Amino acid sequence: MIVSVHSFRGGTGKSNTTANTAVLLAKSGKRVGVVDTDIQSPGIHVLFGLDEGDMNYALNDYLWGKCGIQEAAYDVSPDQMDNSDGRIFLIPSSLKAGEITRILRDGYDVGILNDGFQSLIQSNRLDILLIDTHPGLNEETLLSIAISDALIIVLRPDQQDYQGTSVTVEVARRLDVPNMMMVINKVPQVFDFQEVRSHVEKIYNCDVAAVLPHSDEMMTLASAGIFVLRYPDHDISHSLNQVVAKLLV
Amino acid sequence: MSSTQEVLEKLGCAYFETDISGAITAVNDTFCGLVGSEWEQILGKRLVEIFRSSDPQILEGALDTIRDTGAAVRNLELEFHNRSGQQMLLEFSIIPDTSKPGEGDIICGLVREITSRKQTLESLLAAEHELEIGRRIQTSFLPSQIPPIPGWQINAHFEAAREVAGDFYDVFTLSSGRRVGLVMADVVDKGVGAALFMALFRSLIRAFVDQHYKLGWMDVLSSDHSSTQETTSVGQRRKLLSTGSTALQNAIDLTNNFIAVNHSDTNMFATMFVGVLDPTNGSLMYINGGHDPPILLRASGPVERLVPTGPAVGILPDLKFSIENTSLDRHDTLIAYTDGVTDALNPAGEPFGEERLLALIESPSNNAEELKDRIVDDLHSHIAGRSQYDDITLFVLRRNPIS
Numbered sequence: 157m158i159v160s161v162h163s164f165r166g167g168t169g170k171s172n173t174t175a176n177t178a179v180l181l182a183k184s185g186k187r188v189g190v191v192d193t194d195i196q197s198p199g200i201h202v203l204f205g206l207d208e209g210d211m212n213y214a215l216n217d218y219l220w221g222k223c224g225i226q227e228a229a230y231d232v233s234p235d236q237m238d239n240s241d242g243r244i245f246l247i248p249s250s251l252k253a254g255e256i257t258r259i260l261r262d263g264y265d266v267g268i269l270n271d272g273f274q275s276l277i278q279s280n281r282l283d284i285l286l287i288d289t290h291p292g293l294n295e296e297t298l299l300s301i302a303i304s305d306a307l308i309i310v311l312r313p314d315q316q317d318y319q320g321t322s323v324t325v326e327v328a329r330r331l332d333v334p335n336m337m338m339v340i341n342k343v344p345q346v347f348d349f350q351e352v353r354s355h356v357e358k359i360y361n362c363d364v365a366a367v368l369p370h371s372d373e374m375m376t377l378a379s380a381g382i383f384v385l386r387y388p389d390h391d392i393s394h395s396l397n398q399v400v401a402k403l404l405v
Numbered sequence: 406m407s408s409t410q411e412v413l414e415k416l417g418c419a420y421f422e423t424d425i426s427g428a429i430t431a432v433n434d435t436f437c438g439l440v441g442s443e444w445e446q447i448l449g450k451r452l453v454e455i456f457r458s459s460d461p462q463i464l465e466g467a468l469d470t471i472r473d474t475g476a477a478v479r480n481l482e483l484e485f486h487n488r489s490g491q492q493m494l495l496e497f498s499i500i501p502d503t504s505k506p507g508e509g510d511i512i513c514g515l516v517r518e519i520t521s522r523k524q525t526l527e528s529l530l531a532a533e534h535e536l537e538i539g540r541r542i543q544t545s546f547l548p549s550q551i552p553p554i555p556g557w558q559i560n561a562h563f564e565a566a567r568e569v570a571g572d573f574y575d576v577f578t579l580s581s582g583r584r585v586g587l588v589m590a591d592v593v594d595k596g597v598g599a600a601l602f603m604a605l606f607r608s609l610i611r612a613f614v615d616q617h618y619k620l621g622w623m624d625v626l627s628s629d630h631s632s633t634q635e636t637t638s639v640g641q642r643r644k645l646l647s648t649g650s651t652a653l654q655n656a657i658d659l660t661n662n663f664i665a666v667n668h669s670d671t672n673m674f675a676t677m678f679v680g681v682l683d684p685t686n687g688s689l690m691y692i693n694g695g696h697d698p699p700i701l702l703r704a705s706g707p708v709e710r711l712v713p714t715g716p717a718v719g720i721l722p723d724l725k726f727s728i729e730n731t732s733l734d735r736h737d738t739l740i741a742y743t744d745g746v747t748d749a750l751n752p753a754g755e756p757f758g759e760e761r762l763l764a765l766i767e768s769p770s771n772n773a774e775e776l777k778d779r780i781v782d783d784l785h786s787h788i789a790g791r792s793q794y795d796d797i798t799l800f801v802l803r804r805n806p807i808s
Contacts, residue, residue, distance in 0.1 A: 185567075219580040219581070220581055221582055221583060262617075263616075264581070265579075265580040265581070265615030265617060265618055265648055265649065265651055265652055265653055266617070266646065266651060267580070267646050267647045267648040267649055267650050267652075268580060268581070268583070268648045270643060270646040270647060271647050271648045274643070295617070299646060301640045302639075302646065303639060303642055303643045303646060304639070304640060331642075332638070333639075334639060
């Protein structure tokens with residue numbers, strides 16, 4: 157199964173959602189792949205504790221034909237996992253400015269990405285591949301949505317996010333994405349969560365998988381690690397399990 | 406006037422006689438008409454005075470030769486303005502006349518006006534020169550060397566028609582070297598125009614193949630997108646979106662639109678077959694824009710044709726070109742050609758024909774080069790020296806058998 161995690165605007169907490177969902181899936185015994193296709197502003201590798209220095213090859217190298225996709229995949233499975241069957245393989249994007257600008261300048265054949273995904277799923281025997289996308293609509297996000305079995309749209313209860321998300325939803329509907337769900341993130345504690353949920357479900361006619369509160373613990377963790385491992389009993393962790401449940405349905 | 410001179414008059418030849426010094430002693434009426442003067446004004450004058458030109462030495466030198474050596478001077482060309490101001494080119498044939506010994510040595514000759522004949526010759530040479538330039542343009546836009554493809558044999562043949570035409574083939578890599586692009590194309594019409602468009606088509610395909618734009622079917626973003634547009638499924642899309650498919654679709658779509666929009670006045674278009682080969686596994690995706698279906702000969706014997714998947718390229722903008730997929734297993738062979746092969750005529754006016762081509766392909770060959778040579782040799786014996794009307798272009802691609 158291929159799952160795209162997308163938001164129309166930046167700062168919604170998409171990468172954190174992706175990383176935490178990946179860990180929860182792995183804990184339930186799944187072999188999970190995570191690809192950072194946000195080539196312009198990579199970041200999810202930080203959450204998994206993968207340093208720039210540890211990266212021999214990144215997604216960029218694969219796109220340029222310098223390596224096979226498997227060589228750019230790193231086993232970032234956390235130590236504390238109940239079920240030893242679960243694994244997480246991360247394909248990071250390069251942080252070197254030269255690599256980033258090269259892709260911005262020359263572009264690349266998106267078919268190479270798709271072929272890479274298929275190849276990785278096969279070689280690493282993945283149950284699920286999570287694609288962490290760049291915010292907004294561009295070639296990669298369209299490609300991801302087009303080839304995904306499920307789409308998670310992350311947004312904040314913010315007017316700009318609401319407007320922008322309707323664009324993404326329209327695209328996804330036209331492409332008839334099989335399983336589409338929303339995650340409303342960074343919701344102020346004073347909001348009525350049930351109201352927020354029904355409001356969003358009504359606007360987009362789409363299921364809301366989770367409503368995640370704005371959290372000081374999350375802010376202080378500051379992407380230094382995986383929240384659900386640090387705070388397994390937090391509301392956020394419980395809510396993210398609902399996302400996992402909806403994916404595995 | 407003697408009967409000979411009457412004949413000359415009737416033949417429209419300007420005739421003159423001079424004495425040994427070159428002073429004119431007799432002329433006929435045609436001569437007077439050519440020069441534009443009456444014979445009273447001509448007689449006694451020297452030949453070089455009558456035919457004033459920028460280089461008086463031409464005529465004088467000829468007369469010297471005749472006086473000194475007694476040899477005739479023929480085909481002497483001279484530019485001349487006659488009295489009415491008409492510019493013309495004259496040709497002189499002058500001989501010493503020793504037939505009347507008693508009357509002293511005389512020189513006589515004929516003058517012919519050759520202006521139009523000379524112009525025709527010059528324009529013929531100019532036309533031939535243009536054709537030569539056209540042929541050189543053509544050749545410069547064909548691969549000087551086909552890049553070797555590990556695990557594959559590829560051989561091509563190109564023979565220009567007498568009149569420049571617009572066939573071309575191309576082989577290049579794309580998608581960061583992962584794929585090989587193959588082109589076989591035929592620009593309609595003949596002449597230097599077709600050769601120029603051949604250069605344009607070939608360049609546009611190469612340039613657009615590197616453009617990384619989204620696929621046409623992803624134009625769900627355009628607000629005028631009709632809701633009746635067919636949607637594809639996830640599985641279909643995963644298949645469509647493989648390495649090289651964007652490049653292939655772009656190469657054709659963008660080239661088609663460019664030509665149709667920017668050169669709609671010239672009505673130039675081309676039939677073309679463009680394939681993208683994965684050399685590691687033999688999978689071949691292609692678009693055939695109205696071109697003669699390439700022949701896919703399976704190692705086990707059957708023959709498949711890669712039929713058109715869209716119209717010719719460059720007719721109207723936004724026409725639909727579909728990608729089809731096939732694959733070449735070991736020892737399978739792909740033969741692509743232009744109609745210059747099947748339409749080639751023998752001296753009796755009979756075309757080479759598809760059946761003959763298929764028969765050549767179906768009989769076993771050791772390698773691609775051998776098959777290519779066999780086809781070319783048989784074509785040449787068929788044509789047997791008859792003037793070739795259309796370019797002959799073909800390539801043979803074979804996947805190596807398991808060694």
